Amino acid sequence: MRVKKKGSTGSATNYISRTKALKKLQLSLKDFRRLCILKGIHPHEPLHKKKVNKGSHENKVWYYIKDIHFLTQEPIINKLREYKIFLRKLNHFKAKQEDDKVKKLYENQQEISLDRIVKERYPTFGSALRDLDDALCMAFLFATFPRTKYLRSNVITECKRLSTEFLHYVIESHSLTNVFVSIKGIYYQAMVGGEKVTWIVPHERGLGHITDVDFSVMATFAEFYVSMLGFVNYKLYQTLGLYYPPRIETGTVQEEQQQQQSDEEKEKVYSLCRPIARSRQQEQDEEMEMFEDGDNELAEKLKEAKKLKTLFQGCNFFVNRECPKEALALIVRNCGGKVTWEGAPFELPASSITHHIIDRPVANFDLNRVYIQPQWVFDCLNARRKLPTQQYLPGQELPPHFSPFIKEKPGDYVPIERIEELRSLGKDTAAIEPERAPTTSATKKPKMAQEEKKGMSVETGKMHKKNAQKEINKKGEERKIRELMIKKKHKRVYDKLTKGIKRHRGEAKKLAEKRQKLDKQKA
């Protein structure tokens, strides 16, 4: 038998290092990186590096050889090469100061179309929805950036356009469920096409400058997600029966030929405060009648969605200029309210405004309005009901803003405010509530010594009463017996577990005590 040559079978043939891949594709590292991001190809770590790397332990970037082979058939590679030539020509003409030729080059420049790649990466609409988190985060982030060397202005404008279009969809479909204002940014969650989509939007104040992020890499991600979001938005708008480049609802019949939008109209669209037009009237929502079962999850969800949809119905909001307009407009309109602000393209008569959102001391009151701080809107959405406004008046110390994303587990310390909030939502809080000292009835009734009747007698039957304490004791005993049965091997793990639980409980208790003390001091 012939001896096999080393590295001709097994994992050595499955992987290829990045440098080799570059050579194979005849691309520069920059182009290769871009191509990989666009095509969704990422590196993989081989199980045994030594086997793949000819006996060396060096850390390299490895790709599957099949992926790279697939890349060789990518027509975009040709486009990248053409772009290289374009740059060369551009340099040449610029150096010669031949402006007309430079202009012509720019005019004839071909843009790389990513449609095919989007379809290849997301063969179904559902798969695109599942990857929407990343796309939305990128789009909302890049929409806030200034134009730089790495970032062409059209990427920024596209990001702005697509993100607002998506927000319009969320508003029209009333699908926003959770908001959390953190110090990093505002987290949103919505149910889009049956998928839970979470994204983060930076605060309106600018981001600081950072140096350790490769901007060109992130810009490539943005470039891809821009083209992907375009298609997703189109499809989402179709499901609701909206015009795709969104149009403002004017009450009059829209003309089909009026495709070109003026800048003014665009501004109206992107301000989020005006409703957009539908191409076909949606059918009336069918009233789903559900039997009032306690554990019918679907019914509960539907109820919740309906609650959200009509949360701010009939309320007209005025947003003061220091408040985040986009966030507030999104939430208010998602919950069925109307919103306006100074200089907004959508005006409401001053007398009709019911709520005034303000984040500074009020100069002059209007008695017809309720003055509130912006947190009220966020908290209302999370609580799914209109909270009392007393605590949210301007100048008032606000109650804490809880995260709706965190689910309480039994045994955790949960502040009273949170428990009350949960209770008001109609949720079972028994598991979370701190254990109260059992309220024993003041005095035990002395048992009456009953005289035994002689002879046969009949007594009225008594209901069998369960003694709660006895039940607990019994459970405890059973647990102890079961603990005895644990094998020695598993005993150690079990002990560790119980210790952890005990410690956790102790911490929660401490926090609760602290809270009690604080409350006492306040009182």
Place this chain on the structure above:
Amino acid sequence: MVGEKGGVKRKRPAASRVSRSKKRYWRKGADVGEIEEAAVQIQHEKDSGGQIAERADDDLFSIDRAPTAKEEKKFTKKQQAALKKISALATRNANEVSLPMFPKKPSKPLKKLPRPTVEVKKAMKTSVKKNFDLWETDLESKLVQSVPDAAKDGAAYYLQQTKKVQSKVPKTLRLKSSLLKAVEVPEAGASYNPELESYVSYVQEIAKDEMKTIAEEARSERRSKLASGESMVTSKDKWKEVMAGLEDDESNEVKMEAEDVNGESFLSGPVQVNPKTRRQRRKQKEQKEREQKRLSKKANESNVFRSKKILKKIAEEEAAHKDKLKMIGDKKALDDMTKRKKLGKGRFEEEETPFLLTEEITGSLRQLKPQGNLLADRMKSLQKRNILPIAGDRNQHRLKQKLRFKVKENRSHKEVKQGTVLR
């Protein structure tokens, strides 16, 4: 002169048969045609006003002053502008005499009116980017229609080779790199207006990390410090060490001798070692082996009756082993999908969790100071999910890859000097 007109000597077949030294050779080989032609030419010239060679230049040539063809010299744009300016100056100078002045700066060229063709092109460009339903349209069928007739038979192959049709997507491309969520929602303590307890627990976690790094720094500092009573070596100390025993060596020697005389001051007696002989070793080894054999035989004999128990034990052990393997496999699969992998030379560094100091929490959205950078957050998330490789340090110290020759003289060569005799 006339004879050489033809340039090339003609063949003289008749003359070739005659010896060249004879006079006959001249007659046979002479080319009369050329001479005749020349004579006719001269006669013709004489008839038409004299021989050309003897006539004067003015008689023959005249200077042509009119412009001939339109072959103007092509000037560059700059040259054209300069010429224009010169001619303009010249005309002005001819009309009026003015003071000499610097040439004006060239005025900006007039803006070109927008060409209609460009407008059409732009309109087309925007219309190309039309919205359509990506998942309902077939992107490839159009390409198949565009196949030339000649290639209809091997259309699939043709399309693939011309990169017009997607080849099959490999399975490896569909593999998910991680199960982690794209957006990780922070703890409740990261709220802009947090509840006191959750804020404390959130900050304490960060403080713990910070304390760790501080402790580590302190440790490394302590290590580099000198122990109490020690001091750094100075050049003086070094010199002292070098010179030790050289300055007053006599007195030292005397001291040593004195100690020797006293004897057994610090030396103990020699250690007694009785090494085993080879035979002893062999015997002991054999004895050990015999004993072991005996014991194992005894055990085996008794094991015959315990075979059932042993089999059971083996089965149990096997099952346990299998369970363990399964557990390891499960854990590995989970780690594979949740943990970071080593991609590239760089090390992954967690992003610092942002937090607000207690005095920075105002409870007002207007006065909030946003913390952390979302771009960095996004990148770290991508790295965590094994989508982006992490580059190593660019300025990493590198070993010199080029091998260099080193000149070294052999000792044997060194020994060879002038006057040595080689044997």
